[in-house]
Amino acid sequence: MAERLDRNLATLKTVVIVMGVLIVVGFAVVVFEITRRLSNMGEEDAFWAGDPLVLEVPQGCTLAEIAGVGERLALRLEPASSCPDLIYLDASGREVGRVDLQPAQ
Numbered sequence: 001m002a003e004r005l006d007r008n009l010a011t012l013k014t015v016v017i018v019m020g021v022l023i024v025v026g027f028a029v030v031v032f033e034i035t036r037r038l039s040n041m042g043e044e045d046a047f048w049a050g051d052p053l054v055l056e057v058p059q060g061c062t063l064a065e066i067a068g069v070g071e072r073l074a075l076r077l078e079p080a081s082s083c084p085d086l087i088y089l090d091a092s093g094r095e096v097g098r099v100d101l102q103p104a105q
Contacts (some may be wrong), residue, residue: 055075055087055089057077057083057087058077058083060079061077061083062078063076064076064077064078071090072090072091074086074087074088075088086098
């Protein structure tokens with residue numbers, strides 16, 4: 001009986017040690033990830049800190065509306081007869097595409 005008790009205590013001791021190591025490693029990973037994210041926080045906005053964004057808009061077109069679409073911006077231009085209807089910009093401010101809408105014939 002004493003041998004069985006010693007064996008159970010040894011198993012329990014091993015399990016407790018392994019779980020303690022897992023807790024310490026998990027805590028270290030969480031602290032590392034929080035530190036990494038806090039140190040990279042300002043880098044995403046670095047694009048807007050520099051020169052202003054310049055878009056080439058066809059002559060005679062004016063900006064009518066700006067709308068956020070996910071992580072992109074959609075710019076609507078007027079008058080629709082001579083301008084692309086929509087210009088899409090990604091999160092860094094680069095043009096992703098232009099959409100020309102034409103009436104059905």
